[in-house]
Amino acid sequence: APAGPPSTSDSVPGSTARPGALGPLGPLVDLAIQRLFVSDQVAAAKFGTTQPIDDPAREQQELNEVRHAATELGIDPEATAAFFADQIAASKVVQKGLFELWTARPELAPVSKPDLTQIREELDQLTTEILGQLVATDRLRQQPVACRVGLATAAVSGAAVNHLDRLHRQALAVAVRSSC
Numbered sequence: 001a002p003a004g005p006p007s008t009s010d011s012v013p014g015s016t017a018r019p020g021a022l023g024p025l026g027p028l029v030d031l032a033i034q035r036l037f038v039s040d041q042v043a044a045a046k047f048g049t050t051q052p053i054d055d056p057a058r059e060q061q062e063l064n065e066v067r068h069a070a071t072e073l074g075i076d077p078e079a080t081a082a083f084f085a086d087q088i089a090a091s092k093v094v095q096k097g098l099f100e101l102w103t104a105r106p107e108l109a110p111v112s113k114p115d116l117t118q119i120r121e122e123l124d125q126l127t128t129e130i131l132g133q134l135v136a137t138d139r140l141r142q143q144p145v146a147c148r149v150g151l152a153t154a155a156v157s158g159a160a161v162n163h164l165d166r167l168h169r170q171a172l173a174v175a176v177r178s179s180c
């Protein structure tokens, strides 16, 4: 076959895929980290508006949806809802941390406001992907020792490859606390 022009990613070894967290729980932890980055956008959308960080109605709607989806997918609905409750708690750690930072140092506050409706669609998309990983890792997550080792591996490597700062590392710890 004729060789096409080399693409940038082909010419740089190892750069064809985004680096991710390691091990069998890597994809799940990567999704939790992506959700934390979307939470930066949520904070930017809400900061300086009357929209509160806590939106209990939206949270309840999300938790009801994942409970229902879990039942359809054949995984435990309460454990699944608990996992997502932790994703929500982690998002609020990020939002509160960024609100404090931007209040103390307004020059660091975002200049443009993303659309919260669109960001929530991104969160809904991540929910679907996270549910898929909860299914894929369901058996492993019921083996306490293997799960803990896999989780530590994924969390440490994921925090490193994504260059998580202190705030996002704290939030990640909340996000993964009920994985096993």
Ligand SMILES: C=C(O[C@@H]1C=C(C(=O)O)C=C[C@H]1O)C(=O)O
Residues within 6 Å of the ligand: 042, 053, 054, 055, 056, 058, 059, 062, 087, 088, 089, 091, 092, 120, 123
């Ligand atoms: C992300 C938001 O902020 C909070 C966190 C939520 C979440 O992580 O899903 C949901 C509702 C809010 O309490 C939001 O308002 O959409």
